[in-house]
Amino acid sequence: MKRKISATLAVAFVCSVGYALSAQQSEGPQYAAGTNRLLRPDAYREWVFLSSSIGLNYPPPGAPAGPQRFDNVFVNPSAYRSFLKTGKWPDKTIFVLEFRNVGSETSANRNGRFQTGLQGIEAEVKDSRFPDGWGFFGFGTNDKDAAPLAGDTVQRCIDCHSAHTAVERTFVQFYPDLFDVAKRMGTVKPNYTDP
């Protein structure tokens, strides 16, 4: 290896590193300056898809199920790759839960259902900046950022994400490939039992 290389190559190197850092920084949770308000994660449709479900919502006890919808879950790529190696979520993991309307086939004897318009998104973040390490957020259609949910609202999130989740505060039991990883790594919660 020559010890002298051209300025052109040196510039290319710097640009390449800069791009890698920028991509990495932008895929974790980002906050409005000086606050805990999470910026809407605009690029989540290019993150890693974990799974999809239909009608799997969580009404309060005794309340009817909400209108039928598809739920899609995405996670930032660096957190996904870390989970594949460890069975745990690293600090700065961000999940997006996306709600989609349900379209139906109209032909006779066909009952397929497919995803249509966006209803909204929520986010769950593992971040040491929060007192217990986790934050939950809801985004209205035009919200550019959102404060962490608080009070009774977040307590419902925490209770459900503590009592019914297979790994940490996350529903890894619904992400089949990651559930296999967690079983292999021994990171499924000791008190978790299959639904």
Place this chain on the structure above:
Amino acid sequence: MKRKISATLAVAFVCSVGYALSAQQSEGPQYAAGTNRLLRPDAYREWVFLSSSIGLNYPPPGAPAGPQRFDNVFVNPSAYRSFLKTGKWPDKTIFVLEFRNVGSETSANRNGRFQTGLQGIEAEVKDSRFPDGWGFFGFGTNDKDAAPLAGDTVQRCIDCHSAHTAVERTFVQFYPDLFDVAKRMGTVKPNYTDP
């Protein structure tokens, strides 16, 4: 910018470029050397998710629908980004259609359904190496590669992907965000009518 940089940096630069090229090459369709046999696209779960549906299968006319399943569709990231700009699929686009079993909630008054084990995958490729520009492939559980479907089997694929698709030979009408792009770019087929 200094014109001399250390051998360490030069090595880092070479590694960085090597990684970028490798990532780019591995995300398009890959074939067994000297053949049209498509290698199983192992990394597709880290590609871009397009949509999910349930019960949306395509039995031959008059035949009953198959067992209920979830379908997930993924596309290689560079093709996705190209579509966002042009509303068309570039050469070397590869789609993976993944079939998942359906799990059901067992609690009273709950009817949510979620994705479980993998049934199998199929691939559709836009590649100028094929006579009409497209190839269709099915992968058995242990197949490391697959020959292009041929004869009556592929003719059924072609007929359906010609008569019922919104953009080129692809069901963009089921990928809501991309369908909006195609409408804006004017790439929806002139004879396409909403289902």
